Amino acid sequence: MTEQSAATTAESDAAGLLSRSQTVFMVAALLLSVISFMLNATMLSPAIGDINTHLGHNAFASMSSYNYLAGAIANVVLIRWSDYIGRKRVLIGVLVLMCIGTLLCIFGTTLPVVVAGRVLQGASNVTFGLAFLIMRERLTPAVFGVCCGILSAVNGGVAGSDALLGGYLVDHFGYRSIFVLTLAVGIASVALAWKAVPDDESAQAAPGPNGLGGGGPDRGNRRGDNSVHRQRGRPGLEFTVRARLHRRCHRRFRCRRSHRRLPGHPVQVGIHNNLAVVAQVH
Secondary structure: OHHHHHHHHHHHHHHHOOOHHHHHHHHHHHHHHHHHHHHHHHOOHHHHHHHHHHHOOOHHHHHHHHHHHHHHHHHHHHHHHHHHHOHHHHHHHHHHHHHHHHHHHHHOOOHHHHHHHHHHHHHHHHHHHHHHHHHHHHOOHHHHHHHHHHHHOOOOOOOOHHHHHHHHHHHHHOOHHHHHHHHHHHHHHHHHHHHHOOOOOHHHHOOOOOOOOOHHHHHHHHHHOOHHHHOOOHHHHHHHHHHHHHHHHHHHHHHHHHHOOOOHHHHHHHHHHHHHHHHHHO
């Protein structure tokens, strides 16, 4: 029975691993999805004056506040939701929402419409968390660490080039040209994510006890440390040992208390805790 389960686990792990070309393609798609969010967050800094001129005083502050608020809420809600409907579906969904919000920002002439577009764009903040979860479920630990560094390097801007490019676009074409560029990147990220990110497995539809989701974290534990599965039968044995030790300590406590030689409570608690620790170690 154990050999059969081990063989099944090995087959599922081998099926979940990607080839080198598939890994590069998937990481490139995740990187582009993260870049599409970062461009919407950082490229508008040179356009503060132009946005306030066209949309009203403090318009940029209002846009930014609601954008980051939507990102914070999306990280809490959508990450957990991806445990049930799948990482890829949520990733593509937020990228599509980002493109719709970008269209509102391009064609919107009033502040409420542009703020609504920025709220939809803020949902793409979840691309960071989804990218890390997808890589954790699909990559080996060594490759996962390198790819995490690559994705984290995009945080805060694409090496500062986004702010320079944003300033150039604002000076020559106005702030809406920034949204046109981010729309093009967003559409490309949707297409690449649809093609490169592996399809969600049925096992990911239900949450598991070992992580945020069911299929991915559990598979990661099977791949990384099989001792987790070997130790699943230990809680019942440990409970039995603890119960027996408790009864034995309770009898000693009653005997010593009847002779009034030693105080009972500290002795009972001390013996119980020490023996429980020894039982856990062995």
